[in-house]
Amino acid sequence: MLDLNTFKMVVENTPLISIDFIVKNSDNKILLGKRLNKPACDFLFTLGGRVYKDEKLENAKKRILKDEVGLDLEKYNPKFLGVFEHFYNDSFMDDDDDITTHYVNLAYEINVSHIQDLPKKQHNEYLWLSLDEIMNSLTVHKYVKDYFKLGVQK
Template identity: 50%
Template structure:
């Protein structure tokens, strides 16, 4: 693990690579968590996280399945695309921005198989596509995955 000062220097100087997990249930709803941490604190957002230094993408995906969803086995996912997320704030609250290069994956899971932790999100909720697109508390970066012309059509109810 990097020290806080070193990580602040990294975030202020370079983009971070992350994986977003777009979880769809059998009813076609999408799982969102209310962010506890900066950036996007207080907004509804898809689960996900950073890829660590020297970590294979496949290993990062499996780690995030476990850390973000409590899923301990591999789940087949569809790669949706690469996105760029820009935030005016950062994890530390200091005066610099955060830039993520995001690899987005869609997968299907039902709520019964999830063991949702509370480290990154204070609560979780299943949203229908129209509901999340119309909710002001859903972060715009999450909405991008579902807006026409910005992402693949997930055929969500």
């Protein structure tokens, strides 16, 4: 792991690679969590995280799905949806709003029948929303809506 100052320099100067999971249930609703951290703090967002240096994507998917959703990757076959870019006017730093954040995001869809005991580290509330609810919500982040606007999800 990088120390705080090095990570701040990375965020300030390079894009980050992240993985998001679009988690769907049998009612075709999507699981979103209310973010606790910047960027996108207080918005409903898909669950995911960043890829670490020297971490293979398959290992990152496994770690992120376990940490963010509490699920084991071996039980699912994530469907790759595409590459997206997320640009934020802020960063994880609470005291420095001059730093922007750029993510190159790899989006995957998984279908689940049941989830319990969702982690509270990154999100403090979870909701299952229909596509209409997502698209009409003011609290769902625009980058989540982009997954659906761009025709990736049907």
